[in-house]
């Protein structure tokens with residue numbers, strides 16, 4: 141249903157939209173489990189962002205050989221396939237607790253995403269044959285990345301905000317509730333500087349998987365450990381690590397902004413997720429959580 145619209149409900153000169161797009165949520169159940177029935181059965185939570193417009197139509201993304209290429213996001217699809225380390229979105233009741241995630245894949249080809257969502261069999265030395273099932277779609281909506289300018293003297297920060305279109309509000313929303321995918325959310329998003337050491341227990345990706353940002357982006361990070369997602373192009377580099385921190389429960393009160401999804405019937409035929417990744421629009425195990433809000 142597209143990137144939707146946003147409406148300022150009060151003059152808020154401190155807010156600047158950097159990027160608009162669609163957001164898709166998927167989970168994968170644990171190895172050797174065909175289905176998930178609770179958050180404990182979830183192995184992975186994936187967030188896929190598809191930016192469609194922004195302050196600049198042209199963003200940079202990494203090229204396979206390590207360089208950068210330009211993508212006009214208004215003309216060409218761009219997908220960021222990200223993984224949340226804690227297998228859920230931040231708990232809105234734990235405002236100060238950061239949730240770590242990373243960008244696993246950036247591509248202009250929807251088939252690459254579709255393949256990454258597929259399950260399969262693989263051989264392990266110690267435990268024999270293992271099986272992973274196909275990832276399940278459980279959310280589709282619109283998102284914004286925006287700059288929230290601080291009062292003088294303080295550093296500005298960036299938010300990732302979203303609003304769901306699927307499942308419909310009348311559906312059950314069981315897996316969504318279990319892993320904190322609320323109808324709408326607002327998080328402060330911070331980019332981790334791959335060249336700065338984080339203290340013991342900081343976790344994170346191994347060195348060889350960390351992002352290699354081009355000089356102009358790396359230079360912008362300076363010597364801080366975490367920086368705003370400004371520009372959002374940081375997220376177009378595989379291995380980019382980020383933190384999400386729960387902000388307000390009320391986007392409108394906090395940011396003076398309302399996200400507007402399309403009105404009317406939300407039947408499967410208007411789902412961009414099903415269309416983009418070529419899922420059948422009938423209920424299959426991969427799409428029941430998205431359309432009906434129940435675990436499969």
Ligand SMILES: [Zn+2]
Nearest residue numbers: 288297299387
């Ligand atoms: Zn803010």
